[in-house]
Amino acid sequence: MIILKCVIYFKTSGSVLQTLHLAVAEFLRPLSLLYHALTLVPPPEALKDPSVQEFEPLCRYLGFMPTLVDFLSGSCVEKLFVLWSSALGNISKGDLIKQPVLKNVFVKLPEDFSELINSVANFRCPSVSINDRSASSPSLCLICGLLLCSQSYCCQRTINGVTIGACSRHVTSCTGPSGGIFLRIRDSQVVLLTSRERGCLYSAPYVDRYGETDPGFRRGNPLYLNHELFAKLENLWITQSVAEEVINQYELDHRNLGFEWAHF
Incomplete structure (x- = not known):
């Protein structure tokens, strides 16, 4: 329920909601390939069209709820978040990870x-x-x-x-x-x-x-x-x-x- 409320709250921010959509879709892509390799179930035609948003077709192909709110709701998902947050302990202030992560580069060399x-x-x-x-x-x-x-x-x-x-x-x-x-x-x-x-x-x-x-x-x-x-x-x-x-x-x-x- 807590996660569901957070997702509903984040709906007011389009960038946050879009980031969640992209992050979940990136996870579902390799998962769908594994599912296809194990079951040989053909993917839907919508996934073959690059102009179609892939989030809902991926969810339907894998048997998940097609909306982000339903996808992140449920006691099972909430237990996972509680388990992950317990590893933080009593840390009140953690280091924020800068997004996007900067690419590693060589030291700068002079032109001459x-x-x-x-x-x-x-x-x-x-x-x-x-x-x-x-x-x-x-x-x-x-x-x-x-x-x-x-x-x-x-x-x-x-x-x-x-x-x-x-x-x-x-x-x-x-x-x-x-x-x-x-x-x-x-x-x-x-x-x-x-x-x-x-x-x-x-x-x-x-x-x-x-x-x-x-x-x-x-x-x-x-x-x-x-x-x-x-x-x-x-x-x-x-x-x-x-x-x-x-x-x-x-x-x-x-x-x-x-x-x-x-x-x-």
Whole structure:
């Protein structure tokens, strides 16, 4: 009854009622697919017409009441809400979840590669007291923005009998099993690392005026951010495809087997 009163009250707000309709419909879609797979009962023709509101046809197909008020009423639904609310305990003020949830994105990179080079000009290894900037190899975590000293003995640590570098150690705390993506700034290369001591090298998302990358920064031509390459790297992280891409690169280039990726 409490839920029924809330739904009737929310009818005065069209946006809230529409949000409830969309949320319930999103739940009913996969449920109807499962129902069809188990029973082979054909769906109604209304669901095949994209111009028809799908809420009522979905409810009728699954045997539910076709109105939102009837759908959320009943002692069974109310018991579920009481059970869920009991998990909150005596919390008087909780953190509100912002809607819609913002999409995860990489750290912002400058358009000009020279700006990125200049930003790390004064970087030195945090593990060495001497002011030797030439020996450090700054690598930027594209996920959190932390600047690390990679593939150098100074920042290697031994954990459980295995010697790992700064980037490999950072993966365990930043992204975990999904893998990490690091930009080796002075080499103009991207390193993909997984939690299983595997990895591969990518060209940095910077190209010259001819659209060519410069791995190792050997030519030294002015480079500019290529948003398409940057989005491709970002999509690997968002879709948790870093480990899959590393395996694919192993099949394409067997030289990856020769690197000690744990030392990166």
